[in-house]
Amino acid sequence: MNFVLQHKDPFTKARAGVIDTAHGRIQTPIFMPVGTAGTVKGVHRNFLLNKNDVNADIILGNTYHLYLRPGLDVLQKAGGIHGFSNWDRPVLTDSGGYQVYSLSGTRKLTDEGVKFASHIDGSKHLFSPERVMDIQRVIGADIIMAFDECTPYPCDYEYAQKSMHMTHRWLDRCFARFNETEPIYGHEQALMPIVQGSVYDDLRKQSAEYVLKHDAQGYAIGGLSVGEPHEDMYRITELVTDILPIDKPRYLMGVGTPENLLNAIALGVDMFDCVMPTRNGRNGNVFTTEGIINIKNKQWS
């Protein structure tokens, strides 16, 4: 994977660039539709591909969900996520770090990793940083994410700090495993670290500096858009993008609303993903220049 920064906005920190992957080119800033289990819910494939429609340069998949269903055997036989989903453009897989947060009721967190009780059948599965790297090798996305803990909000300082250090140790283990393994399907995979530290400036600074010790091809900001005030989200985003290298893409995970996207782009973010358009779309919401409308309400039909 290779990133070329093409333009910088003279008035804000916004940038435009190009990411090249084995499965094609991604123009940044980019919004990546979320296709958790290998398909973007509620959006027809043609609509996703057509030049005049979404024309998605890249979509997301999720390690936890794909691992549980269809499972690694099926994925490997299909030639990875690209074969399984019949999608030949780039794919990024989230590591399951978000599920550490969203499935907090059915998992056990230790330094070794996370023991999940499957939301499908209750079966137990240990996700360690090493295991998550191995799984993402089998899934075969072009960009894979480090295993982290997405901290909740609110999150007290002590917990945020402890969690951040654990995420850092996990990051080192992710890179160690990543570096001692090879892609399975012959195309390059890039591993992205994730900055944590909740809404605490000093932790975020520390985390942003820590992840840089790994020479990655892009850096992500996680643990935001989990219910914190927007001003916290923007302040932390700017604090982190100011530390991250100029010549590497920055990925703000889980963001967001149209307004969030524009503001974060102005703060120097290049990549985004969010379930909001697909989930809200399935629930009848449409974002318009006049505001949000609910097309399930009769007045719009």
Add this chain to the structure above:
RNA sequence: GGGGGUAUCGCAUAGCGGCAAUUGCGGCGGACUGUAAAUCCGCUCCUUCGGGUUCAGUGGUUCGAGUCCACUUGCCCCCA
């Protein structure tokens, strides 16, 4: 013509003597930020919040009837 069944709040259903009355759908409103979400949460007879008026209609039994009885009406089934 003879016999049997049935009627509940837009639709579909529950109800077997203490009921403003179950559930689903529909309708209306809201929520949703690295997807346990085509999900979830309200409201859905009227009300001046005290209460009022309801289960096809009319009458009856009963302290009390959507529930039991009689008749009327509508629909459904079977036999001619």
